[in-house]
Amino acid sequence: MAKEQSVVLVKPDGLQRGLLGEMVSRFERKGLKLVAVKMMRLTDEILDHWYEHHKDKDFFDELKSFMKSAPIVAMLWQGVEAVAVVRKLCGTTSGREAEAGSIRGDFSISQQLNLIHASDSVDNADRERKLIFKDGEIIDWESAAEALVYSAAERS
Numbered sequence: 162m163a164k165e166q167s168v169v170l171v172k173p174d175g176l177q178r179g180l181l182g183e184m185v186s187r188f189e190r191k192g193l194k195l196v197a198v199k200m201m202r203l204t205d206e207i208l209d210h211w212y213e214h215h216k217d218k219d220f221f222d223e224l225k226s227f228m229k230s231a232p233i234v235a236m237l238w239q240g241v242e243a244v245a246v247v248r249k250l251c252g253t254t255s256g257r258e259a260e261a262g263s264i265r266g267d268f269s270i271s272q273q274l275n276l277i278h279a280s281d282s283v284d285n286a287d288r289e290r291k292l293i294f295k296d297g298e299i300i301d302w303e304s305a306a307e308a309l310v311y312s313a314a315e316r317s
């Protein structure tokens with residue numbers, strides 16, 4: 162089945178609140194495979210592209226300031242239907258509405274300070290991956306756990 166990659170950003174509030182390990186742990190325990198990770202400070206140049214679709218919203222400047230307020234940790238998680246799976250683990254955008262049991266549902270009570278970003282489509286994941294990672298930063302490795310988390314049909 163088709164393996165997808167989803168770009169995840171642990172946002173400044175996630176890092177400041179010490180929730181990085183909790184988030185990584187949830188993705189690992191689900192059975193997703195980490196293929197790239199880096200800590201960085203987001204720039205206006207990246208954010209103007211990243212949030213292009215929000216540039217006319219009244220919260221755009223505040224969103225950019227928030228995303229530059231501390232470093233973020235960017236990760237690329239791979240798996241069967243990874244884009245939908247990762248979004249489900251994150252929960253809906255607003256922490257107040259997000260389902261209990263999801264990352265935002267369990268740890269956020271804000272629409273903006275919602276701890277984490279996850280790609281919302283395979284096309285956007287591709288676009289976001291290119292904005293953050295260089296080819297050499299993505300590691301293709303054999304996960305021994307794959308035989309335990311997928312059936313043979315799902316692995317092929």
Ligand code: CMP
Nearest residue numbers: 215220224254272273274275277278279
């Ligand atoms: P995310 O869905 O990762 O990407 C867009 C971000 O904009 C979203 O997370 C929130 O952090 C932020 N956002 C969305 N809606 C609002 C809003 N109404 N006010 C402020 N920030 C918002």
